[in-house]
Amino acid sequence: MDGKIGSVLVIGAGVAGIQASLDLAESGYHVNLVERRGNLMGAAANNCCKGVEECNRCMLCQVSEKAFQVITHPRITLFRHGEVVKVEGEPGHFSATIQRFPEMNERGCPICDKLPLYAVPLKSDPEEIQLDVAGVIMAIGFKLFDPSPLPEFGYGKYKDVVTAVEFERMIHERTGLFCSDGRIPRRIAFIQCVGSRDPKIGNPWCSAACCSFTLKEAIVAKEYVKDLEPTIFFMDQRPYGKDSERYLSRAKEQYGVKYIRSGVSKVEAAGDGKGLVVTYTSETGGVSTARFDMVGLSIGLECAVTAKKLSREFGIELNPYGFCWASPFSPLETSRQGFLVCGTFGGPNDMTESAMQASGAAADTLGILAKAKFDHVPQKSYPPERDTSGEAPKVGVFLCQCGDYIGKTVDVASLTQFASALPEVAYCDQRRYACSEEFRDEMKEAIKVHGLNRVVIGSCSFFTHGSLFQETLREAGLNPYLMEMVNLRDQCARVHSHDPEKATMKAKDLIRMEVAKARFLEPLYRLSKTMNPSALVVGGGITGMVSAISLAEKGFDVHLVEKTTQLGGHALRIQHTLEGGNVQAYLSDLIEKVKGFPKIHVHKNSELTAYQGRVGDYTSRVKTTSGEEREIKHGVTIIAAGGREYKPDEYLYGQDPRVMISVELEEEIDRRTERVAQSQTIAMIQCVGSRNEVRPYCSRLCCAKSVKNAISLKTLNPKMNVYILYRDMRTYGFRESYYQEAREKGVIFIRYDLDRMPEVKAVGDILRVTVHDIILGERMEIDADLLVLASAVLPPEDNHILSRILRVPLNEDGFFKEAYEKLSTVDFMQEGIFVAGMARSPISIVESIYQGKAAASRAMTLLSRESLLTDGIVSTVKESVCCGCKVCEALCPYGAIAVVPEENVAKVDELVCKGCGTCCGACPTGAAQLKGFKKEQMMAMVGAYLGA
Amino acid sequence: MDNFEPKIIGFYCNWSSQMGIDSAGVEGASYPPNLRLIRVMCSGSVDPEVIIEAFKKGADGVVILGCHLGNCHYRNGNYNALRRYRLLQKTLEQFGLEKERLRLEWVSVAEGKRFAGLVGEITEELRRLGPLRQFS
Amino acid sequence: MGKLKFAIYWGAACGGCDVAVVDTHEKLLDIAAAADILFWPVALDFKYRDVEEMADKSIDVCLFSGAVRNSENEHIAKLLRQKSKVMVALGACAQLGGIPGLANEKRRQDILDFVYHGSPSTASQKGVYPQEITSVPEGKLKLPKFYDAVMTLDQVVEVDYYLPGCPPESARILEVVQAIVTGNLPPKGAVVGALDKALCDSCPRKREEKKVKVFYRPQEILFDPERCFLEQGLICLGPATRGGCSDPPRCIRSNMPCEGCYGPPPDVTDQGAKMLSAVSSIIDSQDPGQIEKIIDGIVDPLGTFYRFGLPASALRKKRFP
Ligand code: SF4
Ligand code: SF4
Numbered sequence A: 001m002d003g004k005i006g007s008v009l010v011i012g013a014g015v016a017g018i019q020a021s022l023d024l025a026e027s028g029y030h031v032n033l034v035e036r037r038g039n040l041m042g043a044a045a046n047n048c049c050k051g052v053e054e055c056n057r058c059m060l061c062q063v064s065e066k067a068f069q070v071i072t073h074p075r076i077t078l079f080r081h082g083e084v085v086k087v088e089g090e091p092g093h094f095s096a097t098i099q100r101f102p103e104m105n106e107r108g109c110p111i112c113d114k115l116p117l118y119a120v121p122l123k124s125d126p127e128e129i130q131l132d133v134a135g136v137i138m139a140i141g142f143k144l145f146d147p148s149p150l151p152e153f154g155y156g157k158y159k160d161v162v163t164a165v166e167f168e169r170m171i172h173e174r175t176g177l178f179c180s181d182g183r184i185p186r187r188i189a190f191i192q193c194v195g196s197r198d199p200k201i202g203n204p205w206c207s208a209a210c211c212s213f214t215l216k217e218a219i220v221a222k223e224y225v226k227d228l229e230p231t232i233f234f235m236d237q238r239p240y241g242k243d244s245e246r247y248l249s250r251a252k253e254q255y256g257v258k259y260i261r262s263g264v265s266k267v268e269a270a271g272d273g274k275g276l277v278v279t280y281t282s283e284t285g286g287v288s289t290a291r292f293d294m295v296g297l298s299i300g301l302e303c304a305v306t307a308k309k310l311s312r313e314f315g316i317e318l319n320p321y322g323f324c325w326a327s328p329f330s331p332l333e334t335s336r337q338g339f340l341v342c343g344t345f346g347g348p349n350d351m352t353e354s355a356m357q358a359s360g361a362a363a364d365t366l367g368i369l370a371k372a373k374f375d376h377v378p379q380k381s382y383p384p385e386r387d388t389s390g391e392a393p394k395v396g397v398f399l400c401q402c403g404d405y406i407g408k409t410v411d412v413a414s415l416t417q418f419a420s421a422l423p424e425v426a427y428c429d430q431r432r433y434a435c436s437e438e439f440r441d442e443m444k445e446a447i448k449v450h451g452l453n454r455v456v457i458g459s460c461s462f463f464t465h466g467s468l469f470q471e472t473l474r475e476a477g478l479n480p481y482l483m484e485m486v487n488l489r490d491q492c493a494r495v496h497s498h499d500p501e502k503a504t505m506k507a508k509d510l511i512r513m514e515v516a517k518a519r520f521l522e523p524l525y526r527l528s529k530t531m532n533p534s535a536l537v538v539g540g541g542i543t544g545m546v547s548a549i550s551l552a553e554k555g556f557d558v559h560l561v562e563k564t565t566q567l568g569g570h571a572l573r574i575q576h577t578l579e580g581g582n583v584q585a586y587l588s589d590l591i592e593k594v595k596g597f598p599k600i601h602v603h604k605n606s607e608l609t610a611y612q613g614r615v616g617d618y619t620s621r622v623k624t625t626s627g628e629e630r631e632i633k634h635g636v637t638i639i640a641a642g643g644r645e646y647k648p649d650e651y652l653y654g655q656d657p658r659v660m661i662s663v664e665l666e667e668e669i670d671r672r673t674e675r676v677a678q679s680q681t682i683a684m685i686q687c688v689g690s691r692n693e694v695r696p697y698c699s700r701l702c703c704a705k706s707v708k709n710a711i712s713l714k715t716l717n718p719k720m721n722v723y724i725l726y727r728d729m730r731t732y733g734f735r736e737s738y739y740q741e742a743r744e745k746g747v748i749f750i751r752y753d754l755d756r757m758p759e760v761k762a763v764g765d766i767l768r769v770t771v772h773d774i775i776l777g778e779r780m781e782i783d784a785d786l787l788v789l790a791s792a793v794l795p796p797e798d799n800h801i802l803s804r805i806l807r808v809p810l811n812e813d814g815f816f817k818e819a820y821e822k823l824s825t826v827d828f829m830q831e832g833i834f835v836a837g838m839a840r841s842p843i844s845i846v847e848s849i850y851q852g853k854a855a856a857s858r859a860m861t862l863l864s865r866e867s868l869l870t871d872g873i874v875s876t877v878k879e880s881v882c883c884g885c886k887v888c889e890a891l892c893p894y895g896a897i898a899v900v901p902e903e904n905v906a907k908v909d910e911l912v913c914k915g916c917g918t919c920c921g922a923c924p925t926g927a928a929q930l931k932g933f934k935k936e937q938m939m940a941m942v943g944a945y946l947g948a
Numbered sequence B: 001m002d003n004f005e006p007k008i009i010g011f012y013c014n015w016s017s018q019m020g021i022d023s024a025g026v027e028g029a030s031y032p033p034n035l036r037l038i039r040v041m042c043s044g045s046v047d048p049e050v051i052i053e054a055f056k057k058g059a060d061g062v063v064i065l066g067c068h069l070g071n072c073h074y075r076n077g078n079y080n081a082l083r084r085y086r087l088l089q090k091t092l093e094q095f096g097l098e099k100e101r102l103r104l105e106w107v108s109v110a111e112g113k114r115f116a117g118l119v120g121e122i123t124e125e126l127r128r129l130g131p132l133r134q135f136s
Numbered sequence C: 001m002g003k004l005k006f007a008i009y010w011g012a013a014c015g016g017c018d019v020a021v022v023d024t025h026e027k028l029l030d031i032a033a034a035a036d037i038l039f040w041p042v043a044l045d046f047k048y049r050d051v052e053e054m055a056d057k058s059i060d061v062c063l064f065s066g067a068v069r070n071s072e073n074e075h076i077a078k079l080l081r082q083k084s085k086v087m088v089a090l091g092a093c094a095q096l097g098g099i100p101g102l103a104n105e106k107r108r109q110d111i112l113d114f115v116y117h118g119s120p121s122t123a124s125q126k127g128v129y130p131q132e133i134t135s136v137p138e139g140k141l142k143l144p145k146f147y148d149a150v151m152t153l154d155q156v157v158e159v160d161y162y163l164p165g166c167p168p169e170s171a172r173i174l175e176v177v178q179a180i181v182t183g184n185l186p187p188k189g190a191v192v193g194a195l196d197k198a199l200c201d202s203c204p205r206k207r208e209e210k211k212v213k214v215f216y217r218p219q220e221i222l223f224d225p226e227r228c229f230l231e232q233g234l235i236c237l238g239p240a241t242r243g244g245c246s247d248p249p250r251c252i253r254s255n256m257p258c259e260g261c262y263g264p265p266p267d268v269t270d271q272g273a274k275m276l277s278a279v280s281s282i283i284d285s286q287d288p289g290q291i292e293k294i295i296d297g298i299v300d301p302l303g304t305f306y307r308f309g310l311p312a313s314a315l316r317k318k319r320f321p
């Protein structure tokens, strides 16, 4: 022991808090997760995944899945209805005081906050709890803007004016779309930026998440009401996230979502009392009105209600907007050491960024933690497993009344009788709470006394209780996979409460089916795969270096492979961040740090040429430009291959020396070149090479970059004419204030459309930019001294080679495609390989810093272990009938099954297989079968219900 | 015919659809008691042989439940379910089984109520179709 | 040991199986040396009466080809079962229903309508159908009853061995007969003269990656004679069909995809279900519309996946309202 504490405090159990907790717990630490409310998931709990064909990525499913993991994780202690009131001490040795609210209800399920979760007796806990923790992660989230004080929107006055979040909840709860009078709306308006980008009310920032959110609402609404006409009133379209641009075009083209660029001045009831009238001023200044059945206000994000109080109590600083202050190049560090911030507490964010920051914060916290030992849970010893192979099936059935939830509807007594009489059932019993400790003890006893070798439990969800009962079996000396569950509560009693008789009949069928399956259950074993505690990081830019440092700090070996002669990548050419941070200084610091770590082995001038193995045990080959090759063994891989600038072939770039791209201008500003200093007029064109047909994605960082350059120019020479020709200014989050600053400084913003692109001509000595000014409705000619193109970010040329070598996919744009957009954004479907930075999508420097940390954190959830355990449920191939047809091979999302040429049979790598069963459903010979779900088991269930 | 109670078998995936189905119970929604659910890991693992067996043994309808497209826990499993289901449905139609007898539905964690409605709708539909004629 | 006594019969069949027996050429003589053929109506002149008069179990082995389509087939099947010690379902029709079994997609009446009225080459008087009993001045003429559906042999009598194929390879027939002659018999109920592995195992074609965007029928494209049919979008039932017809497989050798006549491999009960599962799984698209279109390229799934096995499949027959 190094005397450090192996425990962390996470405040707030929203998306960020959940992700941070899971990362830390998976890395072997103990987490105390404190949440003020009774349920987890924060704002995401209201998301409504709805009855639409294609998933709209509200991510509720994934967040719920993670929430379940939190509840059942042995290394996470959840304090609900609680608040952290005091944290004293130093990083590594904090003492935190938690106060719990009296209405605390331990029994309520933290997901639904309704039904009981575990039958633990109500505890009369002390009011205050003291915890020793090494670090604190603040993920307290945000507050939604309340539009009531803004009379122009009629919120609170008209029932059919709702906030976007209420709209979401309405669909969630009513599974449909209705006006206040019950009618189905036909015309619906969404008004963007309510409570955002509005300095008048003190909210100058862009709330960053609402554009995409509303877009999704509009699409979903349209799915519900086919002839719906959704209209979105907006200033700039800012769905800037990865793949959002495609979503936006789909909304317009496929769903006919109408976009009106305008400012809304008021919402009123229509004269005839039917519906609402929206009055708006279009870009060109014309005032119009339109009629709607419903109006959704896309409200913004504000700092959390508790932000002030906590900042005072913990002594952490807030930024001028009331959000948490973070240091410029350590975007997750607060002003107090040992306190990390992630998610919307640090500023408006969407779920993607929140989750990445959460992982990043976890990585930062790992540095102050003790060495992972996985020993924060008392090590249990289990009796040796009984060998049941020779025994005839002897099934024990245990039934639960779940208080009254099952017992009220299903006649559990008669069900018990019924089950006892089933062939192979050797024992059956029932209790008020099957999950209570007493009953579980009795269960173990019964298993021993009656020699049971299969168990069927009729209670609640496998999701919540599966692991609990599997544990019980282990304690009784049985293999945990010899158990099946029937969800009598949620799949029977609760949904048939109006018909107890039929419910009981159904319950009998369900028990009979599960018993029929149970007799075919086999003991399954979790394999352990060794873990080589070292990582391969591909790419030596900021992202790669940050990842490498995080890993090395925790004592893992890192091989950092860089193509060029120099570390630093893309950032070598960038001088300042938008916020004014000195990038070069940061970069040399970072490079020094990398050099200072003996654990980081830098391979410059090198490329990855071969890669094989599986998580925990990879062998790669790296080749230098001079042809030297060496072999590297490692346990995980991080792709941080960066991106590259698009060299435009439009607008005379490369033909006229006065035309340059943004980085080039930045360099010239930095060097104070003559021609920049002499310029009277500089024009910039945005979206060069982005958001068009060839590259239908937003390069995301160019708007801020141009704003930054424009401000620098104006500071150098306030008289200079600076024009920015743009399509939408995407200065999301706090970047918005720089956009405002630029405007105040006199930068002229002129909007253009895709169908009327600016033109650039060299007329004699003059470089002439012609643009159709939409606002003035006329052609404008700008004679520029310099023309600056905000050119797109491209994926590195060799991404497709890397993708082939590493066997991970790219998206249509050539960037790496993560497991799930929005969440799990640095993970791939394949375990053990991660991606961060520009290799996955264009991002800013600050974003790549926390992404690099996020990837490291995810990697450390694996690296921290001595070995990894697989699940027992995997595919297996009966070699005597497999014909080697290869149908399975192309299907497996993990590459876990392949035909071995020498034997012409498929083999499953059980260490890689995740047990989805896709190959088994497809296998034409029935050779591939999913353990625990074999055909004979499925057939037995069907037969038990329908008769032989 | 009025008293005909269709027998329906449902295969549901362990992830989103399980959460959605269970949340119907949590939220106190209600649906007809005709459906018998069988848990599988992913909708993409359901073997057509088992479905056909269910029809042979007298199921009046079968429904496969999975995560929404793009949201499968294993990423693509449900696309597989979709491909298989469409070809199976087409084949079953040639066997004289109305296509409503085999359904593929996506259910997410937030769709407990929708799921309840769906079971009601499926049950009604099968009631209308009447019992599946068995081969004698 | 005395000479073995054989019976060879055909039910609803094309006669191909009998040809396959004859195709054993001079080897047949070896069989004849070891065995007496007591009954083989297609080749020799026997009467049912001859069989009826035999003592029970007096025939050692009956090779029964053809499906059970009418009451005569059923009657003789039962009769031969009673008289034989070992009943072998010879060929796809007896084992699975075979090509005649495809009639299970039609209603009995529709078949009769077409055969006696609809078919272009038929000119029969309106409303005239064969009757089971027709009275003529000389007495009553009897015809077998035409059943609603085609059945496999084991749906009417107990079968001891199955010798698959349409028709079975002559060499396999010989091997099986030899095994019987030498008393080298596998356990009852076994499929003989075929392998446990599906056909792909013995297929010489190159397999690379199974991802298909269009399905073709053999006449629709020029395909690579070296590469797996399925991978080129040609539906080949090899993966869900027992191998063993010949090595290399005879259809594949003649550049034709496997049609499935050797029936399902040991762990499969419904060959069609398994095959359609595999075929749909290799569709390379994630777009529901495109998937639909690709599947539309499979014109007759039932006829394709159950070409030889409709009566033996789980659903056996089309349901009519
Ligand atoms: S699909 Fe089945 S038969 Fe074909 S190679 Fe895979 S396991 Fe073997
Ligand atoms: S069960 Fe799923 S993960 Fe495992 S080998 Fe089959 S397809 Fe791959």
Ligand code: SF4
Pocket (backbone or CB within 6 Å): A885, C199, C200, C201, C203, C204, C205, C207, C227, C228, C229, C230, C231, C236, C237, C238, C239, C252, C257, C258
């Ligand atoms: S599918 Fe057909 S062509 Fe392909 S390997 Fe199998 S038998 Fe050969």
Ligand code: FES
Pocket (backbone or CB within 6 Å): B013, B014, B015, B016, B017, B041, B042, B043, B044, B065, B066, B067, B072, B073, B074, B075, B077, B078
């Ligand atoms: S896990 Fe739900 S459909 Fe694949």
